[in-house]
Amino acid sequence: xxxxxxxxxxxxxxxxxxxxxxxxxxxxxxxxxxxxxxxxxxxxxxxxxxxxxxxxxxxxxxxxxxxxxxxxxxxxxxxxxxxxxxxxxxxxxxxxxxxxxxxxxxxxxxxxxxxxxxxxxxxxxxxxxxxxxxxxxxxxxxxxxxxxxxxxxxxxxxxxxxxxxxx
Amino acid sequence: xxxxxxxxxxxxxxxxxxxxxxxxxxxxxxxxxxxxxxxxxxxxxxxxxxxxxxxxxxxxxxxxxxxxxxxxxxxxxxxxxxxxxxxxxxxxxxxxxxxxxxxxxxxxxxxxxxxxxxxxxxxxxxxxxxxxxxxxxxxxxxxxxxxxxxxxxxxxxxxxxxxxxxxxxxxxxxxxxxxxxxxxxxxxxxxxxxxxxxxxxxxxxxxxxxxxxxxxxxxxxxxxxxxxxxxxxxxxxxxxxxxxxxxxxxxxxxxxxxxxxxxxxxxxxxxxxxxxxxxxxxxxxxxxxxxxxxxxxxxxxxxxxxxxxxxxxxxxxxxxxxxxxxxxxxxxxxxxxxxxxxxxxxxxxxxxxxxxxxxxxxxxxxxxxxxxxxxxxxxxxxxxxxxxxxxxxxxxxxxxxxxxxxxxxxxxxxxxxxxxxxxxxxxxxxxxxxxxxxxxxxxxxxxxxxxxxxxxxxxxxxxxxxxxxxxxxxxxxxxxxxxxxxxxxxxxxxxxxxxxxxxxxxxxxxxxxxxxxxxxxxxxxxxxxxxxxxxxxxxxxxxxxxxxxxxxxxxxxxxxx
Numbered sequence: 001x002x003x004x005x006x007x008x009x010x011x012x013x014x015x016x017x018x019x020x021x022x023x024x025x026x027x028x029x030x031x032x033x034x035x036x037x038x039x040x041x042x043x044x045x046x047x048x049x050x051x052x053x054x055x056x057x058x059x060x061x062x063x064x065x066x067x068x069x070x071x072x073x074x075x076x077x078x079x080x081x082x083x084x085x086x087x088x089x090x091x092x093x094x095x096x097x098x099x100x101x102x103x104x105x106x107x108x109x110x111x112x113x114x115x116x117x118x119x120x121x122x123x124x125x126x127x128x129x130x131x132x133x134x135x136x137x138x139x140x141x142x143x144x145x146x147x148x149x150x151x152x153x154x155x156x157x158x159x160x161x162x163x164x165x166x167x
Numbered sequence: 168x169x170x171x172x173x174x175x176x177x178x179x180x181x182x183x184x185x186x187x188x189x190x191x192x193x194x195x196x197x198x199x200x201x202x203x204x205x206x207x208x209x210x211x212x213x214x215x216x217x218x219x220x221x222x223x224x225x226x227x228x229x230x231x232x233x234x235x236x237x238x239x240x241x242x243x244x245x246x247x248x249x250x251x252x253x254x255x256x257x258x259x260x261x262x263x264x265x266x267x268x269x270x271x272x273x274x275x276x277x278x279x280x281x282x283x284x285x286x287x288x289x290x291x292x293x294x295x296x297x298x299x300x301x302x303x304x305x306x307x308x309x310x311x312x313x314x315x316x317x318x319x320x321x322x323x324x325x326x327x328x329x330x331x332x333x334x335x336x337x338x339x340x341x342x343x344x345x346x347x348x349x350x351x352x353x354x355x356x357x358x359x360x361x362x363x364x365x366x367x368x369x370x371x372x373x374x375x376x377x378x379x380x381x382x383x384x385x386x387x388x389x390x391x392x393x394x395x396x397x398x399x400x401x402x403x404x405x406x407x408x409x410x411x412x413x414x415x416x417x418x419x420x421x422x423x424x425x426x427x428x429x430x431x432x433x434x435x436x437x438x439x440x441x442x443x444x445x446x447x448x449x450x451x452x453x454x455x456x457x458x459x460x461x462x463x464x465x466x467x468x469x470x471x472x473x474x475x476x477x478x479x480x481x482x483x484x485x486x487x488x489x490x491x492x493x494x495x496x497x498x499x500x501x502x503x504x505x506x507x508x509x510x511x512x513x514x515x516x517x518x519x520x521x522x523x524x525x526x527x528x529x530x531x532x533x534x535x536x537x538x539x540x541x542x543x544x545x546x547x548x549x550x551x552x553x554x555x556x557x558x559x560x561x562x563x564x565x566x567x568x569x570x571x572x573x574x575x576x577x578x579x580x581x582x583x584x585x586x587x588x589x590x591x592x593x594x595x596x597x598x599x600x601x602x603x604x605x606x607x608x609x610x611x612x613x614x615x616x617x618x619x620x621x622x623x624x625x626x627x628x629x630x631x632x633x634x635x636x637x638x639x640x641x642x643x644x645x646x647x648x649x650x651x652x653x654x655x656x657x658x659x660x661x662x663x664x665x666x667x668x669x670x671x672x673x674x675x676x677x678x679x680x681x682x683x684x685x686x687x688x689x690x691x692x693x694x695x696x697x698x699x700x701x702x703x704x705x706x707x708x709x710x711x712x713x714x715x716x717x718x719x720x721x722x723x724x725x726x727x728x
Contacts, residue, residue, distance in 0.1 A: 014300075019290065026291045056473050063470035069295045069315060 003032070004058050005077045005084065005154055007162050008047040011070040012038065019068055020047060029053075029061050033086075033129070033151035044072065046162075048153050050129075075162045077154045084154040088132045089114070091122040093143035105138045120145060172302045173198035173333040176266060177206050179309040184344045185237050187211045187228065187589055189221035189582075191248075193241020195281060196268030198333040213589065213617055215582065216609035218245050222252020223582025223607070224589070226261050230569045231544050231587035233381070235262040235316040242269045243281030246327075247288065251576060254292040256323040258573025259404060260377055262316035263323035264309070265289075271331040272300065286327050294322035302335035310345050318348040320468040321381060350382075352492050353465060353484030361463045361480035362496035368437030368461070370505045371397040374420060377404030377572075378442015378466060378486055380565055385409055387490035388441065394494065395439075396502040398509050400428035402443050403557055407568035411561045417513070421449035422707045423554040426519065426718065427512035429705070432457060433713040434508060440464045442486050445475045446573070447709075455712035465489050519718050521704075526674045528552070528626065531695050532559040534678050535596065535624055538685045543567065545596040546584035548603025549575045551632035554703040556598045578606030585610060585619050594620035594685070601627040601651060608660070614690040615665035621690040622681070625657060628697040636702055639722055650699075661692035668692040 010016050017036055024031055033050045051061065058076070065071050077084065092102060094117065106113065106123050109131065115122035125135055129152055136147065156162075170178065176199050180188065190212060192200040203212045215221040218240045225236030236256075240249050246267040256263045270279040275298075286296045294315050297308050305328070312324040352358070365371060373392055379385065379401070385408060392399050392415045400420045401408065409416060418425035420432060432438060438460045443449075450456040453476060464471075464478035465486055472481035482489055521529045532555050539545065545560055546569040547553040553570055562568055569587050571579040580597045581604070588595035604625055614621050631649040638646050661668030667689050669680035677695050684691035706717040 014298075015286070018287075022290050056477065060470060060474060063468075063472070067294070067468070067470055 001052050001054065003050060003052045005048065005050045005079065005152065006062065006065075007075050007077055007154060008049065008065055009039070009044050009072040009074075009162055010047060011072060012043050012045045013070055016045065016070045017047070019070060020065070023064055023068065027060075027064060029057070035151040035153055037153070048151070050152055073162050075156075077156065082154050082156045084128060084152055085126055086129050086132055086152045087150045088125050088135075089122060089148045090125065090136065090139060091115075091120050091145040091147075092139055093145060094119050094121045095143070098142045102139070102142055105135070109135045111135065168339055169336050170339040171198070171334055171336050172305050172328065173202040174205070175302070175305050175337070175339050176309065176328065176333070177202040177210060178339060178341065179306045180237060181206060181209050182341045182344065183310065183313050184234070185210060187213060188237040188239055189213045189215055189224040189228070189586065190239030191215060191218045191221055191241070191245060193245045193268065193281070195242035195270055195330050196239060196245070198330065199239060199266070199268065199328075212239075213585075213613065215613045217607070218248035219252055219578065220582040220585075220607055220610040220613065222249045222263075222265065223255065223576075223579050224586035225263050225265075226252060226256045226579075227546060227569050227583030227586025228590040229256070229261045229263055229586075230583070231566055231590045233262075233566065235264050235313055236586060237264050237266070239266045240268075241281070242267060242285070243283045246283055246285035250288060250292070251578075252582070253289055253323045253325065255571050255574045255576045255579055257292040257294075259571065260321050260381070261323065262321035264312050264316055265323060265325040267325065267327050268333065269298070269327050269329045272329045273331070275329060286325065289325050292323070293325050296325040296327065298327045299329070299332050302332050302337045305332060306339060306342075310342060314345040314347065320378075350485035350488055352488035353482030355492070357480065357482045358489060358492050359496060361482060362493055364461055364480055365395065365437060365439065365463060366498050368395075369502060370434060370436040370508070371395045371439060371500070372432050372435035372437070372460070373397050373399045373439045373441065374401065374432060374443055375399070375405045375408065375441040376402040376443025379405055379408040382442060382467070382486035384441070384487035384490055385565070387487055387494060390494055391439070391490060391497070394497050394499055396500045396506065397439075398428075398431050400424070400432055402446070402449055403570060403572040405443065406557055406560075406570070407562040408565050410563045412563075417509070419557050421446075422451070422709070423558065423703045423705065424449075425558065426516040426705050426716070427509065429707065429713060429716070430512045431509055432460075435460045438462045440478070441490070442466055444471045447475070450476060451707045452710050452712045455714070526672065526677060526696065528555040528697055528701050529559050530674055531624070531626060531677060531697070532556055532598070534674065534681060535598070536561045538681050539596065542591065542593050543596060544569055544584070544587035544591060544593065545598060546570065546580045546587060547597070548580040548599040549577045550600050550603060551628075551636065551701070551703050552598050552600040552603075552626040554633075555626070577603040579603075581607040581610040584621055584623075585614055588619045588621060589617075594622060597621060597623045599623060599625055600632060601625065601629065601653070601655075602631045605653075611661065611664040611666055611690060619690065622684040622687075623690065623692045624681070625692055625694045626697045627657065627694050628699045628701065629653075630699045632699070632701070633703070635699065636706075639700070640706075640708070640717070640720070657692055657694040661690075666690040666692060668694065670694045670696070672696045
């Protein structure tokens with residue numbers, strides 16, 4: 001079992017996300033994270049999928065994606081050769097006895113406080129999924145009220161762009 | 168010229184070379200039916216008794232010709248009644264274009280009368296589907312649907328057209344029929360590697376499926392078999408791709424396949440799999456399947472490679488083009504040892520052949536064979552009769568065996584036979600059972616109305632035989648809900664529909680009934696009485712391996728319950 005991340009360019013059509021996720025569901029692919037956004041072209045959307053499985057699972061997922069007519073191109077993103085990050089908002093309880101520890105941890109991770117009230121502190125953190133996991137783990141010493149994560153987005157390093165992958 | 172959406176649909180179908188469509192009208196497709204009225208000299212519409220029959224008819228039309236079959240239905244129940252037919256086509260890679268009406272765009276999503284999300288429902292059983300949102304996109308959407316349906320691995324495509332799109336008017340410019348996407352051979356590097364492995368094999372076995380028919384690679388297949396001195400087997404979907412009496416052909420594989428064919432595959436050291444997908448009904452227990460063999464797999468659908476069995480050499484590409492390149496790299500083999508093994512297996516199979524006297528299932532199918540012309544399409548339903556037909560029918564032309572393989576749809580045969588007969592303008596045969604026939608026999612009305620020439624061989628054993636067979640073998644003869652004991656008089660039933668019928672209880676009666684049926688001017692039902700405890704053999708138990716093959720059954724004493 002290894003983790004892998006795949007970027008998919010799809011036609012920006014009504015219901016396209018449903019087509020992709022419906023295929024994942026019926027073929028029982030286990031998806032860890034999935035993000036969708038518009039791209040440099042209004043005709044295209046970009047889906048970033050991260051999943052874990054065997055090499056054969058990964059190939060099957062890619063091959064099944066290729067069969068969807070709305071899919072334009074697919075690329076597996078090597079985590080070393082690409083820039084990958086995720087955004088998280090995390091809201092913790094604001095209490096006098098823990099406030100300083102929370103602030104120290106936030107500072108160490110570079111988390112920015114985006115909302116501060118008498119009872120809560122909301123922080124924004126961008127980084128790799130692992131960094132976000134580590135920060136959440138630290139915050140478990142305090143009282144986490146809510147977490148919202150975007151799932152990962154990823155682009156290749158250098159000038160290369162996503163294009164039709166050969167299989 | 169300016170046309171309304173409904174006219175554009177019909178004109179685009181005509182433009183794409185469609186001569187016949189199957190369907191059923193209704194409120195949200197009524198405008199399209201108005202256009203069909205207008206263009207009735209250019210395109211024929213066959214009104215079935217039920218939308219399911221129409222979908223299966225479009226499927227049978229497509230299987231018999233290779234062209235996309237077209238089915239039209241209204242919204243709501245009209246659309247949902249297509250679902251089994253679309254799924255059947257999807258699982259067997261049959262090109263089909265389904266057009267459904269829907270409520271006007273402004274009412275979509277409000278649970279209007281007869282509104283259903285048919286694109287949502289058919290998402291997992293179509294190659295693609297569309298809701299047309301603008302009349303300007305309508306003609307091109309239909310063209311794209313045809314291109315998708317017939318390209319690569321064929322399959323069904325659905326187009327949902329809201330009523331306001333059917334009435335809206337726009338400019339229509341006729342186009343040429345669309346062409347399938349160009350075929351591509353597999354990558355040279357992979358072909359070279361596969362050729363090396365094949366050249367080293369001592370016991371090669373060629374195993375093909377429905378892809379052989381779609382790719383038209385028969386000539387290359389024959390050359391491959393000669394070059395490798397190899398036997399050939401096929402999946403259910405491959406039947407009729409090559410003549411049954413081809414000297415190297417061992418017949419169908421799998422759960423109820425020919426003994427020699429399944430055994431040869433089991434003993435092979437190299438399986439060359441062509442346009443076939445290693446379904447569980449073929450492999451049985453995958454862990455024990457062909458454990459001694461290297462699998463060389465060519466398929467046009469990359470997702471079939473390494474999906475259920477892992478191949479030593481997997482190649483995505485068109486069969487014909489890939490085989491042509493592969494053949495250039497293969498040395499001539501002479502494998503007398505392997506041939507001897509195969510001859511031994513054939514001898515064993517002949518020894519176990521069911522040669523009992525009287526009206527046995529095999530004798531019934533062999534009698535039917537006498538009346539088949541090379542151009543006669545034979546459809547089946549699903550169950551024991553289907554396997555008996557698959558085992559013993561003789562074919563000499565391709566696209567003549569029309570059977571629901573992947574989905575295993577009971578009730579498929581009646582519509583499919585009508586579709587094939589209509590497409591080929593030939594008398595078609597339906598081999599069915601009392602269970603499957605009971606599901607869609609309403610289409611007899613359609614066959615009579617349109618005078619579609621059909622011979623229906625109804626193998627009546629009074630039970631749901633295939634399930635009963637499992638109950639006998641694996642469920643202690645607890646015949647739960649498989650004993651039909653219906654009082655249907657099929658001869659009278661045929662006559663009530665305006666068809667003709669004869670009942671046969673002996674082989675002689677069957678022979679004369681079939682003779683009459685093939686001469687009949689109206690659809691003809693031959694009811695052939697089969698014992699309820701006839702088995703389909705051999706049988707590879709579900710999840711079993713070739714070591715578990717059942718070739719004989721002694722059902723012993725009374726029922727257990």
